[in-house]
Amino acid sequence: MASSKLVPFRLPPLPTIGEIIKLYKLRAEKQLSQNFLLDMRLTDKIVRQAGNLRGTHVCEVGPGPGGITRSILNAGAADLLVVEKDNRFIPGLKLLSEAAPGKVRIIQGDILTYRLDRGFPKVLTKTWDDDPPDLHIIGNLPFNVSTPLIIKWLENMSNRSGPFVYGRTRLTLTFQKEVAERLTASTGSVQRSRLSIMAQYLCTVKSCFTIPGRAFIPKPEVDVGVVHFTPLVQPQIQQPFKLVEKVVRNVFQFRRKHCHKGVQMLFPEAERLEMTEAMMCKADVDPTLRPIQLSMSNFRALADAYSHLCSEHQGLLTYDFREELRLKHLNRRAGSVRTQQPVCQEEALEAAPNGLFEARERTGCS
Numbered sequence: 372m373a374s375s376k377l378v379p380f381r382l383p384p385l386p387t388i389g390e391i392i393k394l395y396k397l398r399a400e401k402q403l404s405q406n407f408l409l410d411m412r413l414t415d416k417i418v419r420q421a422g423n424l425r426g427t428h429v430c431e432v433g434p435g436p437g438g439i440t441r442s443i444l445n446a447g448a449a450d451l452l453v454v455e456k457d458n459r460f461i462p463g464l465k466l467l468s469e470a471a472p473g474k475v476r477i478i479q480g481d482i483l484t485y486r487l488d489r490g491f492p493k494v495l496t497k498t499w500d501d502d503p504p505d506l507h508i509i510g511n512l513p514f515n516v517s518t519p520l521i522i523k524w525l526e527n528m529s530n531r532s533g534p535f536v537y538g539r540t541r542l543t544l545t546f547q548k549e550v551a552e553r554l555t556a557s558t559g560s561v562q563r564s565r566l567s568i569m570a571q572y573l574c575t576v577k578s579c580f581t582i583p584g585r586a587f588i589p590k591p592e593v594d595v596g597v598v599h600f601t602p603l604v605q606p607q608i609q610q611p612f613k614l615v616e617k618v619v620r621n622v623f624q625f626r627r628k629h630c631h632k633g634v635q636m637l638f639p640e641a642e643r644l645e646m647t648e649a650m651m652c653k654a655d656v657d658p659t660l661r662p663i664q665l666s667m668s669n670f671r672a673l674a675d676a677y678s679h680l681c682s683e684h685q686g687l688l689t690y691d692f693r694e695e696l697r698l699k700h701l702n703r704r705a706g707s708v709r710t711q712q713p714v715c716q717e718e719a720l721e722a723a724p725n726g727l728f729e730a731r732e733r734t735g736c737s
């Protein structure tokens with residue numbers, strides 16, 4: 372931990388966030404989904420969810436006018452790296468950096484591509500089975516960035532790359548409330564989805580609190596959930612991320628049907644029924660359970676059984692039923708050109724193997 376850990380720090384009096392917004396004419400860009408938090412009690416509350424920040428290193432993603440940034444500094448962070456895409460916010464962030472000399476590093480860049488594995492000193496690194504490192508990531512990002520970002524970071528977590536080269540780096544992030552509910556949903560809950568399994572097999576995921584939309588300027592259409600992630604020492608599924616993602620995506624394909632329907636789509640049409648039966652038997656999972664009723668140990672058993680089948684059947688791991696469907700459709704179309712029969716996408720779906728037709732019944736993103 373940095374030596375400033377023991378020295379309490381408070382920012383000197385500064386213009387309020389509202390005044391900063393006026394001073395630098397920081398009108399929120401609707402197309403960038405910018406919504407600002409001006410209430411320091413709320414920004415302090417978000418930052419408290421990360422735990423004790425005294426003397427730690429922090430990366431804040433999307434600081435904007437700097438409300439959360441101030442709370443992080445007041446919480447005693449020794450080193451704060453902020454990554455902000457929109458250059459209009461840089462002068463306001465520089466003002467903050469001058470008020471906290473030597474503590475703030477400003478990067479104007481995109482967090483989706485920024486190399487966080489190079490952003491902090493290597494001495495911070497802890498081994499994976501040790502306690503988490505003195506490094507936290509905190510951010511209130513637009514929803515269209517926070518979801519792809521957490522998916523990317525979950526994969527980084529499983530490979531111990533990106534921000535996880537330092538060990539089990541903790542994350543405190545905001546999401547649209549419905550996404551926060553999916554991330555934390557337990558077995559049987561209607562919010563249980565692909566995101567629930569992917570996040571929970573790798574981390575302890577804690578729903579911290581909800582911020583009503585009216586707390587933001589301008590007010591978004593939705594409420595916001597604050598979620599805290601701590602990577603697990605032992606992931607609950609011991610298979611490569613891509614394999615787990617494939618199994619979970621296929622199972623949730625038909626979220627209202629029995630889970631074997633989604634499992635079927637992991638296999639080429641010719642062997643579909645036989646291999647689905649083999650997989651369900653090996654996993655010892657009741658094929659009539661709905662995807663939301665499957666526990667983490669059911670998903671672990673399914674991923675292990677699929678991995679076993681992939682080791683016995685070359686090419687299975689790369690099989691994608693959507694590609695098979697696409698080729699089938701193209702062949703039919705070529706045939707119809709020859710015979711002057713019109714063929715449309717609807718007909719291709721009707722002719723598709725059992726299950727694909729039901730794909731059209733899917734509700735929302737799982």
Ligand SMILES: C[S@@+](CC[C@H](N)C(=O)[O-])C[C@H]1O[C@@H](n2cnc3c(N)ncnc32)[C@H](O)[C@@H]1O
Nearest residue numbers: 406407408433434435455456457481482511513
């Ligand atoms: C919802 S606003 C929140 C601003 C501030 N954190 C707050 O709570 O008031 C999101 C911020 O993230 C920034 N941002 C959006 N996409 C980004 C990206 N890909 N990388 C870094 N910053 C991004 C926006 O410019 C904006 O400042």
